[in-house]
Amino acid sequence: MRRLPLRRLVTLATLAALGAATLGSTAACGDDSDGTGGSSGPVTLRLGYFPNITHAPAVVGVEKGIFTEKLGADVKLDPKTFNAGPAAIEAIFSGALDATYIGPNPTVNAFSKSKGEAVRVISGAASGGVALVVKPGITDAQGLKGRKISTPQLGNTQDVAIRYWLKQQGLTTTKEGGGDVKIVPQENAQTVETFTSGAIDGAWVPEPFVSRLINAGGKVLVDERDLWPDRKFVITNLLVSTKFLKAHPDVVQKLVDAQVAANEFVNTKPDEAQQAISDALGKITGKPLDLKLIKQAWPTLEFTNDPIPSSLKAGLDHAVDVGLTEPVDLNGLYDLKYLNNSLKAAGKPEVVQP
Secondary structure (H helix, E strand, C coil): CCCCCHHHHHHHHHHHHHHHHHHHHHHHCCCCCCCCCCCCCCEEEEEEECCCHHHHHHHHHHHCCHHHHHHCCCEEEEEEECCCHHHHHHHHHHCCCCEEEECHHHHHHHHHHCCCCCEEEEEEEEEECEEEEECCCCCCHHHHCCCEEEECCCCCHHHHHHHHHHHHCCCCCCCCCCCCCEEEECCHHHHHHHHHHCCCCEEEEECCHHHHHHHCCCEEEEEHHHHCHHHCCEEEEEEEEHHHHHHCHHHHHHHHHHHHHHHHHHHHCHHHHHHHHHHHHHHHHCCCCCHHHHHHHHHHEECCCCCCHHHHHHHHHHHHHCCCCCCCCCCCCECCHHHHHHHHHCCCCCCCCC
């Protein structure tokens, strides 16, 4: 048998030692991806949310340390902010995000695109806070004929809401901006400028843009709460990736505990919560949100742990009705056992699992 040169033997021995060390290191740093609880170090929870009032439980929960406290020393919180639902969902799909606060329409899209596999709703967060604000001379739906009305994005939650409402009033719209009422999708940050310049005649938007438009001379023609049973409809819920849920159900339970605690703070200490939102948005965006504006918008919102599944389903039906999406089977979207565990522990009424 041919003998290997000494240099070759040394190289092979070195590679073998490095391989063994790598395997040992990998085994010691397992991420508990099988959900068996074998992680030897802290779990990182990458949590997404938007820097706005409708995500108040998340903003306040992070700013006041509620999430860090409830998650405990074994979980490292890595908060990440987003300005749009599609970006947060893409981060979930790519594995860059584990959970996020998000609106109903992106929730449905994520569930649909992944064929019901990628995400689960584990809690609600907020209801309400949306209205159609128009020029003072417009007094009813018929007064919108030939007018330009903005929404945040084609096919988004508010875009669906106005198109469905207009159809109920006998008025037409098209995806291209035609019909009786011209729908002009644009970023919320643009709406005050375009409204005051006369480029648009109104907007169906969430807070704080409702209040900003009112302060710019507009008036509320439709408070969306008036269109829903008990004036309740989901504007923000808490979504988790099923991969993370399966790997770390204990962390998900702590996350929901934190959400319930954050909502308790927001509802029982509104002044402190409002100041925390102003401060937090100042750190995130470089400019604190005017405290007077927050206080003005606050009464239009209800911070609730109930995700109000019936309103999400109705919103989907409305989107189908106006031709913006196809029907989606939502069976399996909600996993509310963690929420009910938290509510029961806090002595609060449980919610019904759809």
